[in-house]
Amino acid sequence: MRLKTNLVNPIELENLKTFDKWLLDIGEGRDVVEDESYIQILEDLKIDEHTSHEEAIMNAVFPDLSTQINNIDYMRERERARAILTPKNETIHRLNDYITQSLPTDGKTYFSLDCTCKAAGISNDDEILYPTEFLNSMMCSDMPKHELHMKIGIPIMLLRNLNQYDGLCNGNKLIITHLEKWSIQAVIITGSNIRDIITIPRIIMSKADMKWPFRLRRRQLPMTVSFCMTINKSQGQSLKTVGLYMKHQVFTHGQLYVAQSRVTSRQGIKILLALQQDEPTETLTNIVFKEVFN
Structure with a gap:
């Protein structure tokens, strides 16, 4: 219509x-x-x-x-x-990584800091039961990966609401213009703030999943590469x-x-x-x- x-x-x-x-x-x-x-x-x-x-x-x-x-x-x-x-998400991550690696622009890899949430009533044996390597391997649908391969010029999608006034909402798309040590600079390409240049820092995100007896706490850039999506x-x-x-x-x-x-x-x-x-x-x-x- x-x-x-x-x-x-x-x-x-x-x-x-x-x-x-x-x-x-x-x-x-x-x-x-x-x-x-x-x-x-x-x-x-x-x-x-x-x-x-x-x-x-x-x-x-x-x-x-x-x-x-x-x-x-x-x-x-x-x-x-x-x-x-x-x-499926597993196909998305593999395909996004393939396309990103094939591009000739400058790149940088960002690693997350993962642990279990201490406020969730978990015992003090968490570090023994759930080592860092295991937490790093966890893939959640609404959280970024432990290892993010970013390059200048690639499109990304936000996974969290950061600032609605500035157009930084969950699902909005941006293009990376600069890679900092702990943050990235990008230009908005969707929504009401198109062509605005903003900086996105690492933030702390948590995820509770009924499959696991703990809450994952991940500090990472709240984004994913968006050549491919579910x-x-x-x-x-x-x-x-x-x-x-x-x-x-x-x-x-x-x-x-x-x-x-x-x-x-x-x-x-x-x-x-x-x-x-x-x-x-x-x-x-x-x-x-x-x-x-x-």
């Missing part, structure tokens, strides 16, 4: 109607093959694999990245926004180009629809299947609980 108001070309309008129907079929679980959980991947949406999976998806979504890395307009929102989407994290965003990197199948209701409806045209979607050998190679799982429509 939002896009149709700006279209006057009848050919573009007809293409958009076809795109609308295709997305609604995915969202409502129609047009399936074999059973009600698989959809066929159209040939024009697939990414040709002449290199490794990581390089193929990077070149499809971020062409000429090495030469455009310092161009703010290349990464900014609205008409040029682009991202790689994938279902499908769930992309909700609410409008992107020009989306590369759907399927190392794993989607695992919850409507997830595939969310991923493919981030773009404003069918030409903006590219899909790379990198599934396990025993999984389908031409179809994607589409989980839809039709009871929610009743």
